[in-house]
Amino acid sequence: MKLKRILSRLALGAVPPILLLVIWYVASVGSVVVPSIGSVLEVLAHPFREPPALDATSLASGAAVSVLRVVCGFGLAAATAVPVGILVGRSRTAMAMLSPTMSAAMVISPIAWIPVAIIAFGLSSPATALFGDEAWRYGLLDRVRFAIVAVIWLGAFFPIALNAAAGARGVRDSHIEAARVLGAGRRQVLAKIILPGAAPAIMTGLRVGGGIAWRVIIAAEIFPGTRSGLGYMIATAHEQASYQYAFASIIVIGAIGLGLDGLLRLAARRVSRWQPKER
Amino acid sequence: MAGDAGVVRFDGVSKRYATPARGEVWALRAFDLLCPAGQLTCVLGPSGCGKTTLLRLAAGLEPPTRGRITIDGRPVDGPAPGVGLVSQEGGLLPWRRVIDDVALGLEIRGVGRAERRTEARRAIRRVHLPPEVEAALPHELSGGMRQRVALARALCTGPRILLMDEPFASVDEPTRHRLQDELVRLWEADGQTILFVTHSVEEAVTLADRLVVMTFSQAVADLPVTLPRPRDRLAPDFVDMLLRVRQTFEAEAADAPPPG
Secondary structure, three states: OHHHHHHHHHHHHHHHHHHHHHHHHHHHOOOOOOOOHHHHHHHHHOOOOOOOOOOOOOHHHHHHHHHHHHHHHHHHHHHHHHHHHHHHHHOHHHHHHHHHHHHHHHOOOHHHHHHHHHHHHOOOOHHHHHHHHHHHHOHHHHHOOHHHHHHHHHHHHHHHHHHHHHHHHOOOHHHHHHHHHOOOOHHHHHHHHHHHHHHHHHHHHHHHHHHHHHHHHHHHHHOOOOOOOHHHHHHHHHHOOOHHHHHHHHHHHHHHHHHHHHHHHHHHHHHOOOOOOOO | OOOOOOOEEEEEEEEEEEEOOOEEEEEEEEEEEEEOOOOEEEEEOOOOOOHHHHHHHHOOOOOOOEEEEEEOOEEOOOOOOOEEEEOOOOOOOOOOOHHHHHOHHHHHOOOOHHHHHHHHHHHHHHOOOOHHHHHOOHHHOOHHHHHHHHHHHHHHOOOOEEEEEOOOOOOOHHHHHHHHHHHHHHHHHHOOEEEEEEOOHHHHHHHOOEEEEEEOOEEEEEEEOOOOOOOOOOOHHHHHHHHHHHHHHHHHHHHOOOOO
């Protein structure tokens, strides 16, 4: 019975991709712009092959660079936004000081920050900061540009911080007081009450922030000065009319995004399992 | 478990709150009370008379506006070791399994996992909960079970003073009677000082050694309850005491000034 339900859910989930494939197939017949399904599968089947007609690294290398940039920007956002959010959620002064700015910044598209980030950081990277002129020797480290990481950080920071603030604000005073009466100090209240109590909201923020980070990276990699990543591959493929690489990159972006969201959803389920299901 | 000490004293304690709707409200006014060690004192009063404030001040969760509260002669200036609090809704942590919630006080004190789990299991047994509930989350339990868990958590650290804020108010009557009887059994075994607030005259007469009647912000009567234990709620002397306390309670409530 359960297997039947799972299969039926999978079948339903497969309907939109199959429809898309059909539309794609029809659109590609006789078209010089829309690549054939076969040509895209060819690119996907050889992810480590350098595109012969394209000034870009391989698909796998581009994906690795994009993932690394997202991991850095998103990791930084999570590490800074959760403490800030909890501070805003639990301190009236911090809320009065930061909440309006956070709410305003939240509605600004992260893409709008790209020029600002390029002005602020230029083409510098951890490799240029550490090794100066020798930075080119440290390929992957050199591609993690501060400007791109900053834009991802900005994109992911606000949803994570605002959700953490809402979660921390929602922790009941009676729970904090129960721990205080049992002898908990500030740190123990934070670790044993506020963080676990706010965890479901924090995880929601991480999922939203993760999705934004992954969307922002593609836009950020299209901007000047970037010569690697999936966004760069899409832009270059477009310029050189090698659309099979653009389509292959889009499929990889979707697959990685699905995997990232799946991981975050698992983590969210784990920290939220104490919440009774509403029926 | 509880040691010899456990004296709670309120000397001229007043507490004022600023509320957005009603401005300044005095929840307590010049309140005096001495709870000797090992006594089960019930504070009986209507909703909003300041009972909960009394316990919050004794627990060190808030400072008084005026006056002084001491525990064993030491001023209360924050939550003190050896004091347990059980609130009306239990205050159980919804993300913790029962055994971990009961062991929270020991965890905070840095007791190792194995030892604190042993102690938590003992506390769970003492409040007559079956071992199966150890792995349950609070929302999987009935109201009565949740209150037992809250009591077990308070008992697990071996407090010499238990502050109880209408802990059985939200459970059905048969469960409430059972919980009251079990509380008395545990108190007789451990000998803590218990300060129990309630708005139920029957509950106060069932439990108390001594009964303090409160109307708005003040204590208005202090009555000893000398009925033998275990108390039979249908016995003539119990019913007689119940009626006398109810008369006092209702007369004082009628004469009381409006709150604030």
